[in-house]
Amino acid sequence: MHIVDPTSGIASSETVAVAVSEGSRAGALCGLSNSKPGAHDLLEAVGRRLADDHGIGPNGLEAKPSAAVGADPELLDHLAAQYRLAVVAIGD
Amino acid sequence: MRSILVVTSSFLPLVQAQAKARRAEPRLVVVDHPIGGLSPEEFAGREEAAYAGVVAELRGMGELS
Amino acid sequence: MSDVLDLPDVDDAWAWMAACEERGWGDGLPTIPPTEERVAAMLAGAPAVELGPLPPRGVTPTLRSIAANAVMAGCRPADLPVVLAAVGAVQDEAYNLHGSLATTHPCAPMVMVSGPVRAALGLNGGGNCLGQGARANAVIGRALSLVLLHVGGARPGVLDRSTQGSPAKYTFCFAESDETPWDPLAVQRGFAAGDSVVSVMAAEPPHNVNDHGSTTGAEILLTVAGTMAQPGSNNVYVRGPHLLLLGPEHAATLARDGWTPASIRAHLWEHARIPVAHVSEGNRRQFVEWGVEPDGDAYTVSDDPENLHIAVAGGAGKHSAWIPSFGGTALVSRVVP
Numbered sequence: 076m077h078i079v080d081p082t083s084g085i086a087s088s089e090t091v092a093v094a095v096s097e098g099s100r101a102g103a104l105c106g107l108s109n110s111k112p113g114a115h116d117l118l119e120a121v122g123r124r125l126a127d128d129h130g131i132g133p134n135g136l137e138a139k140p141s142a143a144v145g146a147d148p149e150l151l152d153h154l155a156a157q158y159r160l161a162v163v164a165i166g167d
Numbered sequence: 168m169r170s171i172l173v174v175t176s177s178f179l180p181l182v183q184a185q186a187k188a189r190r191a192e193p194r195l196v197v198v199d200h201p202i203g204g205l206s207p208e209e210f211a212g213r214e215e216a217a218y219a220g221v222v223a224e225l226r227g228m229g230e231l232s
Numbered sequence: 233m234s235d236v237l238d239l240p241d242v243d244d245a246w247a248w249m250a251a252c253e254e255r256g257w258g259d260g261l262p263t264i265p266p267t268e269e270r271v272a273a274m275l276a277g278a279p280a281v282e283l284g285p286l287p288p289r290g291v292t293p294t295l296r297s298i299a300a301n302a303v304m305a306g307c308r309p310a311d312l313p314v315v316l317a318a319v320g321a322v323q324d325e326a327y328n329l330h331g332s333l334a335t336t337h338p339c340a341p342m343v344m345v346s347g348p349v350r351a352a353l354g355l356n357g358g359g360n361c362l363g364q365g366a367r368a369n370a371v372i373g374r375a376l377s378l379v380l381l382h383v384g385g386a387r388p389g390v391l392d393r394s395t396q397g398s399p400a401k402y403t404f405c406f407a408e409s410d411e412t413p414w415d416p417l418a419v420q421r422g423f424a425a426g427d428s429v430v431s432v433m434a435a436e437p438p439h440n441v442n443d444h445g446s447t448t449g450a451e452i453l454l455t456v457a458g459t460m461a462q463p464g465s466n467n468v469y470v471r472g473p474h475l476l477l478l479g480p481e482h483a484a485t486l487a488r489d490g491w492t493p494a495s496i497r498a499h500l501w502e503h504a505r506i507p508v509a510h511v512s513e514g515n516r517r518q519f520v521e522w523g524v525e526p527d528g529d530a531y532t533v534s535d536d537p538e539n540l541h542i543a544v545a546g547g548a549g550k551h552s553a554w555i556p557s558f559g560g561t562a563l564v565s566r567v568v569p
Contacts (some may be wrong), residue, residue: 076242079271079300081257081382083235084291112518113202117173120214121221129231141522143331143470143560160230161170162221165178166202167336180390181334188290
C-alpha cells in the first residue's frame, strides 16, 4: 500500500546559536526557572551553594512569568548581557 | 552565554526532542522526578543531585578546577 | 524528498492498524489509510493557505500532510477547509501552541464553528453537540489533533507531557447554536453573520452546570458563578480566557430577564469568586510569586472580565457548560477559507 506520510512536512532550518562569552560581565551565574515552585527552589539552593563552596558570584535568579508561556526574549537578552553562565531548571 | 540545563527525569524526553528539533546540544543534569511537592528531606536529595551535577558540568567546562 | 511511503505488508484494516501502532501514529482508534488516491481526492478544490512550523517538532505541514491526516481522521473533502482554518488558528502566537502541547495540563485544542458552514457540513450545535454522534464534529476535531500529533510531534509521553490528559484530546469540535437569543460569538468578535468562522482555544473539557430549579436568570448565574469558582483551575493563576457555553434553555431564561453577554460577563466577574479560605496556604504563597493576589477575601477567575467568552450551544434541557482554558492561551478566531 502506498500512503502519504502523515508526519511529513518541511523541516525547520532553525538552529540555536551559541553566544560566545565576551569579556567580563557584572554577574557570574544566573538561574532561570520555568516558574514551577520546585525549579525555583532548586536553583536557589544550587546558586547559594556555588557561591558558598566555590565563590561563584554574584548570582541571580529569574523565572518565566508562568510555566504556561515562554520566556520573554527581552529577559533572555538581559540575562545574556549580565551573566556569563546560566543554569536553567525544568522541573515540576 | 554558556548554560547548563537541570531537568527532572520525566521531562528528559521532552528536552531531548526539543533539542533535536533545534539542533542544540544542551549540557544536561538529570535529577529524579518530581522536585515540587516534596518534604524537606526528599527535596534535599534532589538538591544534592542537582548541585553535584552542575559542579561536574562546570568542571567539564573549565569553570571550576 | 518524497512524502509517499510504501507499506508492502499492509493489506487490510487490521494490518494498517498494527502498522500505525508500530510507528506511533494515530490516537488509538481506527484510522483510514491515507492512500495517494484518497489524499488527492481530499485535496481537490482545497483552498490555498499559508502555514508555518508546528511545535514542538518544528516541522511545517504541507497541504498533503494535512490532507493525509484528514483522511486518517475520516474527513470528507468538504471538511478540509475547516480543518485548515483550525490549523491556521492554533498557529497564532497568542494561542501558544507549543506551551499547550507540551504542558502537564490536560488542555486540548477546542474548535467551535460558527456561520453557514455548520449546516453545509452537518456540524452539530444542538443536542449532545459536545458528545459523540455527528461525523463532522468528530472528524474535524480529530483531524486537528492528528495533525498536531503527527506533524507537530505531540506524542503522548514524549512531547505531550499531560499528567492525565483528557477525552477532549481525541476530538473537541462543536458548532454554535442557531438558538441563541444574542449575537453569535463570531459576530460578537467582529465577524459578519454570513462568515463561517472557527474559534480555537487550548481548553479543558467542559465542566457541566446543572440547574433545573432556578426560574430566573439571576438564579442561573448564581449556579454558573459557583461552578466557575474553583481553586484548581489554571484560570485562577495563569489567568487567560474561558468560555461559558450556555444551553439554549438557560440562555432563553437569561435573555427573557434582560441579560446580555455583556451584563452576564460583568455579573460573573463580580460574583464568580474563589474564597481565599478555599486556596491552600502553599498555593497562596505560589500565587503571590506569580503576581496573583486576592481581591479582598476572594480570588477572581482570570484577570479581566473580557476574558470570559459567552456562546450558546446544546439542545433541550437545563444544562450549560463552563470551559476553562490552559490560561496561557487565547480564543483565536479565523474565517474558514
